[in-house]
Amino acid sequence: MTEQEAKKELESLREALNQYNYEYHVLDNPTVSDFEYDKKMQELKEIEESFPSLIMPDSPSQRVGGEPLDAFKKVNHRVPMLSLGNAFNEEDLKDFDRRVREGLDADHVTYVCELKIDGLAISLRYQDGLLVQGATRGDGTTGEDITSNLKTIRSIPLRIKDENPIEVRGEAFMPQSAFLSLNEAREANGEEPFANPRNAAAGSLRQLDPKIAAKRQLDIFIYAVGEWESGTLATHSERLQYLQELGFKTNPEWQKCDGIEEVIDYIDNWVDQRANISYDIDGIVIKVDNLEAQEQLGFTAKSPRWAIAYKFPAEEAVTTLTDIELSVGRTGVVTPTAILDPVKVAGTTVQRASLHNEDLIKEKDIRISDTVVIKKAGDIIPEVVRVVEDMRDKELEPFSMPNECPSCQSELVRLEEEVALRCINPNCPAQLKEGLIHFVSRLAMNIDGLGEKVIEQLFREGLIHTIADLYRLEREELLKLDRMGEKSVQNLLKAIEQSKQNSLEKLLFGLGIRYVGSKAARTLAAHFETMENLQKATLDDLVAIDEIGDKMADSIVRYFEDEEVEHLISELKKLGLNFTYDGPRAADVSEDSPFSGKTVVLTGKLAIFTRQEAKQRIEALGGKVTGSVSKKTDLLIAGEDAGSKLDKAKKLDVDVWDEVHLQEVLEGESE
Missing domain, CATH: 1.10.150.20 (5' to 3' exonuclease, C-terminal subdomain)
Incomplete structure (x- = not known):
């Protein structure tokens, strides 16, 4: 294939793949199978590998960025991304309407209502039709450049159908299904689960490695225009329609409302319906539709006068607390949990709610068989709000925490300056089981196939009691377990054996x-x-x-x-576990090493090494790699597009190398 033929073929593949992507992720109406899409994507990648000079910014292959960043660059918003004022009830909404009508000297105003997505506000800037920058809201004036991470969201177009400069705003979010899958994976790896989809989305978009963000299945709705010099539309509703025509994903549930009463009806409907959609919303945004009217109303120092956010009240439910269950964690802390008659709250059925500790139970005077009010903190975590004392049986006794561990019956203690009761028996079965789950987790021994459920099964069957027992497991006894076939057992034993070599x-x-x-x-x-x-x-x-x-x-x-x-x-x-540190050792490094005892910072885009490879090789020669430049920095390795760190290094008179010199030094050390 000649370069001209490759260019023509790539143009055809890009156009087809971007259209398929739009149909699948924006319209939710795929027209080709996954197999057909993957086949064309593979063809595109193979041609790009042969002709790298033909790779374009809007190529679908560019959705996952390259090397991790040192840090995010700051972005100044040319049009501030202001927050909205809040309304909490009908009276607040009518006050807002009154202020708007007085400001416009009008008897009647048309509004647009939109769902308030519970995610992370972002800005996207397009030049000549291409996405050139994506940023967080930050403080409204200054955000962070997260372009590489935003490119991984497949509902964000890399190219749009308008070549005039335009900046649009939207809300990046994590769908509930993706949130549940992510937390299941984190818990299986021994990691702390995210509290809610909003935190998960924000954490994903602030990953310095875009490959991590790409795995998080984020989505976005575009809801506004920031800077748009060529815009000629007269209303916000027309803008929403035009944004959709350009290829952006807009939320389909927006509605024009003829006056504040229709706004209130729209809100009432979504208070009831919010649990029936696949993403989290925490309110309704109300905007004056006419853009000239918006300009006339203007802004306060913090928010526009032409828009307001109605915040949903936390949904509460009444049920019976049937029991208080006690569980023992890895460190021996005894945690009480309320067992409830099943009740639906914020779209899910709740049967358990954390009571945290004994002091909280006493403070709220919670008793078994009480009628209680519960809600979901942040619409995610169930908690007991209060007891309905008027419905309490007068014969109910106050709840007292036991003196003995519910797992091993050892005496519980409250250590100095601690609220929690703790079991200090090192042989407590509950602690042993939780300790095993921790031992095999990703940040610890990272043993594939030994998730929480498998550990619980092994523990229940008496096959493991201590950490050492994991390394005594045999094929025959594992094959007798549920869902343990020959292949699973073989892989599990191999992973256990490999873990012996961990540093x-x-x-x-x-x-x-x-x-x-x-x-x-x-x-x-x-x-x-x-x-x-x-x-x-x-x-x-x-x-x-x-x-x-x-x-x-x-x-x-x-x-x-x-x-x-x-x-x-x-x-x-x-049993053969490694008891030696396999990382870089100061003792192994010659004092003549060019990195011995030096603090090194890597910045910019590296082309010869990956950032992790450069870090490991420098540390192996006695260097310490840090993330920021200071007076203690001895050396800066500057790749392409080195920014503020390079400027600071020069001011502090820090020695600066380019990547070619780094390669020469490393190769010299290895000869």
Whole structure:
């Protein structure tokens, strides 16, 4: 294929794939199968690999960006992204309508009502029809450039049908189905689940690695125009229609309302219907439709006078609290949970609600068999709001937390300055099970196939009791378990065996030593290098290390003094687990190394190395790679488009290398 033939073929493939993408993600009306789409995408990628100079910004292959960023650049919004004033009831809405009519000297006003999507406000800028920048709202005046992450949202067009400069605004969000799948995966990996879809969406779009954002299945609705010099439309409703014609995904539920009474009817309808849609909304946005009227009304310092947001009241429900269940976590903390008669709240059936701790139960005087009011905090997490005391049986006794652990019957204690009751028995079955779930999680030993449900099954069947038991599992006993076929068992045993080679910091974090997180585990492993050295460390040895405080040091010493811990460590060593830190060691690095003892910062786009590869090779030669330039920085490696970090490095007289020089030095060290 000649370059001219490739160019023509790529134009055809881009046009077809972008159209398929629009039909699937915007219109929700796919016209080709996934197989056909994937086939054309593969053809496009193969031609682009052969002719990289022909790759265009609007190519579907560019939806997942390249290397992770150091940080997001700041973006100044030419037209401020102001927040809206709030209305909470009908009276507030009528006051807003009165102010609008007085400001326009009009008896009647037409409004547009739109669903208020619970997500992250963003701005998209197009030049010559191409997406050139995407940014967060930030403080309304200054946001962050998240273009690479926004390109991963397939309902955002990379090219539109208007070549005039235009900036549009919208709300990026995570659909409920994607949110549930993400949290299931996070919990299976031992990670903290997101509290709600909004936090999940915001966290996804602020990932420095766009490949992570691409996996999060985000979506967007465009609802406004920011800067648009060539715009000639007269109403907001016409703009919404035009945005859809350009290829943007707009929310189909908007409605023109003839006066405030129709606005109130629209709101009343959505108060009842909000649970029936596949994404979260937290209110209704009301805007004056006529754009000249908007201009006439103007703005306050914080918000437009021509728009307001009606906020839904938190949905509450009344039910019976039938029991209080106690669970024991990995660290021994006993957490009470309300067991409820099933009741529907904010679209889902609720049967459990956290009561947090004994003090909260006493403060709200919650008793078993009480009639209680519940709501979902942030429309996600069920909580008991209050007791309906008028409906209480006078014979109900106040609830008291037990003195014994519900799992092992050991005495519960309340440690100094702690609210929670805690079981301190190291052999408590509940703690052992939770500890095993933590041990196999992603940030710890990262054993594929050992999710929470599998651990619970193994524990229930008596096949595992301690961490060491995981490494004694045998094929025959695993094959007897439900949903454990030959292939699953083979993969699981292989993953367990491979985990033995993990570097020491993974094992340290997996052991679940109190106060020792993944970062502290790496610091300890890098400093002491072997498990044996760490076991011998004194309190003074530990507190001498940066980032290791008195409380953590005391916890580490107490942990390794325990006879059962000593026995466990001995067992793990016999079973073949690696007790050595495999990361870069200061002792292995020559004092003559160009990076020995130096603090290095990487910035800009690297072409020769990936950022992670450069970091690992520098650290292997004794360097410390950090994310920001300061007086302590010795060296800056500057790739293409190096920005503020390069400027700051020059001001501080920091030595600056380009990537070619970095390559020469690294190759020289490896010869």
